[in-house]
Amino acid sequence: MSFFKKDRTRKSSRGSSSSHSSNDSDIQNDGSEGRGNGSWLQATSSLRPTNGTSKISSGRLLGGSTHRSDDDSTETRQNEDNAARAASSKLHSIECQKHPGHKEFIPVGKLQPHHLPPPYRTENWVRFLRLKGEETVHISVSYTSNNRPEELGFQDLRGTTKVRIGSGTAFIMNMENTEDCYCGEIEGAHKVSGSFKVMTVAHVVFDDAEAQSTFIKFFLDDDSDSTAVVTARGERVSHIDIQRNRSVIECRTHDLTLFQRLSNSRNERMRLIQNSLSTEVNHEPMVVLISHPHGMSKCVSIGRLLAIQEEGDVKTTQEGVELIGCFLAYDTPTCPGAGGGSINLIGKGEVCYAFAPHCASHSDGKNTSGLGWTKYVKSLELRR
Ligand SMILES: [Zn+2]
Ligand SMILES: [Zn+2]
Numbered sequence: 001m002s003f004f005k006k007d008r009t010r011k012s013s014r015g016s017s018s019s020h021s022s023n024d025s026d027i028q029n030d031g032s033e034g035r036g037n038g039s040w041l042q043a044t045s046s047l048r049p050t051n052g053t054s055k056i057s058s059g060r061l062l063g064g065s066t067h068r069s070d071d072d073s074t075e076t077r078q079n080e081d082n083a084a085r086a087a088s089s090k091l092h093s094i095e096c097q098k099h100p101g102h103k104e105f106i107p108v109g110k111l112q113p114h115h116l117p118p119p120y121r122t123e124n125w126v127r128f129l130r131l132k133g134e135e136t137v138h139i140s141v142s143y144t145s146n147n148r149p150e151e152l153g154f155q156d157l158r159g160t161t162k163v164r165i166g167s168g169t170a171f172i173m174n175m176e177n178t179e180d181c182y183c184g185e186i187e188g189a190h191k192v193s194g195s196f197k198v199m200t201v202a203h204v205v206f207d208d209a210e211a212q213s214t215f216i217k218f219f220l221d222d223d224s225d226s227t228a229v230v231t232a233r234g235e236r237v238s239h240i241d242i243q244r245n246r247s248v249i250e251c252r253t254h255d256l257t258l259f260q261r262l263s264n265s266r267n268e269r270m271r272l273i274q275n276s277l278s279t280e281v282n283h284e285p286m287v288v289l290i291s292h293p294h295g296m297s298k299c300v301s302i303g304r305l306l307a308i309q310e311e312g313d314v315k316t317t318q319e320g321v322e323l324i325g326c327f328l329a330y331d332t333p334t335c336p337g338a339g340g341g342s343i344n345l346i347g348k349g350e351v352c353y354a355f356a357p358h359c360a361s362h363s364d365g366k367n368t369s370g371l372g373w374t375k376y377v378k379s380l381e382l383r384r
Contacts, residue, residue: 003212003233004181004192004252090223091296096335098361104333105299108133108290109221116302119283120346124276128351129288129300129344131269134262136342137198137232138220138292139166143213145206149242152203161213165295166204167341169357170218170251171197172266175259186254193259195235195250199357200340201370202247208236211249218258223297230255245359246370277351285348287330289358291341303332305345306366308354314376322376326354328369334361343369350375 091102099105106115108130113121141164144157154164177194198216205211214234221228232253239248285305293299311325328343338358345354356372 003185003235004179004183091294091299094294094296096294098335099333102293102299102335105293105301105335107221108298108300111300115300117284117286120280120286122280124272124280128269128272128277129290131265131272132342132344133221133290133298133300134219134265135170135172136290136292136298137168137170138217138295138298139168139198139200139204139340140164140215140217140295141166141205141210141213142215143210145209147209148206151242152206152245154203164204165292165337166200166339167291167337167358168198168200168204168216169340169342170216170262171199172259172262173197175253175262178256181252181254183254190254191256193232193253193256195252196232197238197248198232198234198251199246199248201357201359202240202242202245204340205234205237205247205249206240211235211237214249214251216251216253218262220292221298230258232258244371246357273351281347281351282349283347285353286346287328287332288344288346289332289334289338289341290344291334291338291358293335294337296337301333303330303367305330305347308345308374310374310376311371323373324376325371326356326369326374327371328354328356329366330369331365332367334358334367343372345374 091105091107094102096102111126111129113123113126116125142161144154144160144162144164146159148154148158157164173196174194175196178191179194181190181192183192205214211234216232216234218230218232219228220226230253232251232255234249234251236250237247238250239246241247287303287305289301289303291299291301293301305328307329309327311327314322314324316322328345330343332343334341341358343354343356343358344352345356347353354372354374356369358367359370360368362368
């Protein structure tokens with residue numbers, strides 16, 4: 001039963017000092033047919049899951065980590081380089097064997113042109129990535145379903161209210177269609193947004209019971225100041241693909257201004273692309289991950305493309321752009337909690353050559369995405 005429609009017994013234990021970050025391994029996603037009105041980037045914001053079959057079976061869930069995600073994270077001494085960033089991100093004080101100090105992760109608000117590879121060192125690219133990051137959300141789940149299958153891990157947490165953490169991408173269509181709300185959280189008659197979708201991975205949110213204990217945070221960009229954060233709650237799982245480790249959950253927010261804000265952000269991105277960035281992409285590609293590593297504030301990490309593999313059938317958007325599913329391999333730094341974060345392939349003549357959710361981290365330093373979308377290569381060649 002929806003939180004916003006009727007009273008229900010919540011299993012919440014939000015505020016717990018202990019949480020399990022979703023491991024950034026083994027996130028596999030299904031394809032979606034993009035629809036839009038002007039660009040591939042916009043097309044990918046229209047999420048419509050399909051049921052194709054995967055040709056790739058990468059990685060396995062490695063189980064939950066136990067990094068703390070809140071203010072009680074272990075404080076450690078920081079070197080001078082980190083100190084400058086500590087004001088806005090406590091990520092750099094979290095102990096981590098994978099990326100000690102987390103220098104590779106730039107808080108989204110601190111991103112500067114010099115953090116990007118030389119061909120992309122402009123304010124416009126920084127602005128674009130910050131805008132893109134507004135769709136990246138922090139996910140916490142305060143219940144683990146008894147029905148969770150073994151391959152999705154967290155078996156020891158089944159039936160418990162231990163908080164688990166991940167990242168996701170929000171898709172705003174239908175958010176503007178507000179409805180009356182009966183949640184009881186706010187007294188008196190009030191409205192709630194229309195249900196919108198958040199794509200993440202199946203091991204973060206598996207079924208409706210977990211979705212109803214899912215808490216979403218937009219704009220968690222500063223660990224020291226949460227005044228900008230906008231929250232939403234999960235209602236149900238609208239799509240689940242265990243094999244590819246992807247789930248799409250339907251959510252609602254009481255913040256009725258969120259749709260306009262995200263819509264404005266998307267429009268500004270489109271203007272940036274059309275007015276400048278579309279002519280600044282004939283370079284070696286960069287692969288940018290936007291995520292909430294260790295459940296902390298939003299960060300950007302940057303790396304190189306190692307491989308791209310197309311998957312499934314070509315689909316054509318309403319404006320005639322041909323898309324095909326793809327899996328990406330890259331060396332962009334990742335940490336637990338980054339699973340479900342957005343992987344953006346920029347370059348090779350395209351502002352948005354491909355988009356995919358971060359999936360797996362491998363021992364050889366290679367990371368891989370779940371199933372995403374890329375422009376169909378043959379149609380690109382024909383246009384050149
Ligand atoms: Zn880490
Ligand atoms: Zn309400």
